[in-house]
Amino acid sequence: MPTSNEASSWVASGDGVERKVLAHDPALMVVEFRFRENGVGALHHHVHTQSTFVKSGVFDFTVGDETRRLETGDSIVIPSDVEHGCVAIEAGSLVDTFAPRRDDFL
Numbered sequence: 001m002p003t004s005n006e007a008s009s010w011v012a013s014g015d016g017v018e019r020k021v022l023a024h025d026p027a028l029m030v031v032e033f034r035f036r037e038n039g040v041g042a043l044h045h046h047v048h049t050q051s052t053f054v055k056s057g058v059f060d061f062t063v064g065d066e067t068r069r070l071e072t073g074d075s076i077v078i079p080s081d082v083e084h085g086c087v088a089i090e091a092g093s094l095v096d097t098f099a100p101r102r103d104d105f106l
Contacts, residue, residue, distance in 0.1 A: 013033065014041060016035060027099060035093070054071060058092065
């Protein structure tokens with residue numbers, strides 16, 4: 001079972017964004033995303049159910065047709081196949097979980 005000590009290194013993941021896989025197994029994956037101020041998590045969708053915890057910073061999150069501001073300590077669940085993305089209003093970090101694991105991140 002991979003742990004944070006066995007996780008990947010930081011990988012560029014968009015405009016002002018980088019990601020690091022922290023832990024995973026076939027059913028679940030934990031990934032940290034670091035954003036510079038104004039970094040963009042482009043709108044996208046995937047089959048995975050996703051939960052996002054705002055570790056630090058301020059983000060405008062769009063999920064489906066709704067945009068909401070999330071700050072340190074907030075969290076959100078994004079259902080499978082729903083378009084979503086975010087913009088970092090302040091630099092910060094998100095911790096995402098994906099079920100099942102996102103094999104494209106390995």
